[in-house]
Amino acid sequence: MQPANPANPANPANPANRTDPTGPTDPTDPTDPAPGPRLAEPPAGPATDLSLSRIARARSVIPACFLDTPQYEDELLNTALGRRVTVKLETGNPIRSFKGRGVALALADLPAGSTVVCASSGNFGQAVAYLGRDLGLTVVVYAPAPLNPSKCARMVAFGAEVIEVAGPDAHPAAAAAAAASGAALLVDGVPPAIAEGAGTIAEELARAGRFDAVVVPVGDGSLITGVAAWLRAHAPDTRIVGVNPAAAPTMFRALAAGEPVTTTPASAFAEGITVTRARPESLARVRALVDEIVLVTEAELRSAMGLVARHLSVLAEPAGAAGIAAIAAGKVAGDRLATLVTGANPNPGGPG
Numbered sequence: 001m002q003p004a005n006p007a008n009p010a011n012p013a014n015p016a017n018r019t020d021p022t023g024p025t026d027p028t029d030p031t032d033p034a035p036g037p038r039l040a041e042p043p044a045g046p047a048t049d050l051s052l053s054r055i056a057r058a059r060s061v062i063p064a065c066f067l068d069t070p071q072y073e074d075e076l077l078n079t080a081l082g083r084r085v086t087v088k089l090e091t092g093n094p095i096r097s098f099k100g101r102g103v104a105l106a107l108a109d110l111p112a113g114s115t116v117v118c119a120s121s122g123n124f125g126q127a128v129a130y131l132g133r134d135l136g137l138t139v140v141v142y143a144p145a146p147l148n149p150s151k152c153a154r155m156v157a158f159g160a161e162v163i164e165v166a167g168p169d170a171h172p173a174a175a176a177a178a179a180a181s182g183a184a185l186l187v188d189g190v191p192p193a194i195a196e197g198a199g200t201i202a203e204e205l206a207r208a209g210r211f212d213a214v215v216v217p218v219g220d221g222s223l224i225t226g227v228a229a230w231l232r233a234h235a236p237d238t239r240i241v242g243v244n245p246a247a248a249p250t251m252f253r254a255l256a257a258g259e260p261v262t263t264t265p266a267s268a269f270a271e272g273i274t275v276t277r278a279r280p281e282s283l284a285r286v287r288a289l290v291d292e293i294v295l296v297t298e299a300e301l302r303s304a305m306g307l308v309a310r311h312l313s314v315l316a317e318p319a320g321a322a323g324i325a326a327i328a329a330g331k332v333a334g335d336r337l338a339t340l341v342t343g344a345n346p347n348p349g350g351p352g
């Protein structure tokens with residue numbers, strides 16, 4: 001069962017469903033370099049709070065190691081998948097995931113010496129720790145147990161304090177700690193900047209041509225909404241398909257219900273995309289920008305990890321292989337597809 005997004009059939013004729021392709025969504029910003037012609041009167045308003053001009057500007061604050069990542073077709077992977085699939089590898093950087101892009105933009109304006117608190121199973125936390133260190137920030141990460149020891153070790157190596165909390169959702173503990181200490185709380189899926197930084201991926205992908213669909217793993221939704229915001233404006237015919245684990249179909253259910261729904265994950269195998277509740281801000285963007293969300297099983301994720309290892313020589317974590325899993329399982333239509341390998345921090349001691 002893969003219902004299309006009821007709120008957004010991605011109908012280009014419907015301006016309410018479009019991010020404004022004519023310019024910024026931040027008209028108060030005098031430095032805004034509008035990429036296209038400005039309208040005398042701004043349009044009725046973009047459907048989301050994501051800004052194309054901020055996506056463009058994000059490249060100037062994202063460290064080079066996260067940008068212009070490899071993207072190519074592998075002949076044997078194409079054969080295995082039965083169509084042409086451009087794969088973008090977001091794994092060859094100091095945190096082994098795409099998360100540095102959005103976090104770099106989100107942290108850019110925090111003054112040195114600040115403390116930032118977040119909740120993360122490890123990839124978002126690694127990005128906050130790695131970039132926060134460069135900015136002179138103190139970083140505290142609340143992580144749901146059981147924590148992937150490899151992700152934990154790397155967050156600590158980047159100077160973060162990591163606090164493991166019981167249960168699948170570390171957000172309440174992070175929010176309480178930030179409120180008590182006055183530290184900044186960074187919640188994935190909430191500030192537009194995290195999605196806008198990830199949106200730089202779409203501009204890079206588009207250099208490889210046009211796609212019938214772009215397939216993106218979905219956890220909190222920052223990645224897919226940033227990518228979708230750019231693609232809706234520049235490649236409106238491309239379908240944007242999200243992938244949730246069947247064991248934690250949180251955004252899938254929220255999209256169907258039209259409101260956040262609390263999910264109890266049956267497994268955290270794909271920990272990077274295992275969340276318990278969609279943030280309303282992220283769900284609103286998903287409803288406006290994403291065509292549909294499909295589900296992949298643990299067996300499909302395992303099989304996709306094997307394909308990625310065999311054909312791309314990348315040790316993907318389960319969440320990182322979710323896009324390939326959806327394509328390999330025949331859950332995405334189209335002859336010319338693109339997807340990302342989003343993370344390569346598998347759990348050395350666990351199933352992933």
Ligand SMILES: Cc1ncc(COP(=O)(O)O)c(C=O)c1O
Pocket residue numbers: 097099123124188217218219220221222223224272273317319320342343344
């Ligand atoms: C490896 C991996 N892939 C995909 C995602 C999904 O990104 P988002 O939470 O922005 O939806 C995450 C999130 O942390 C991740 O760690």
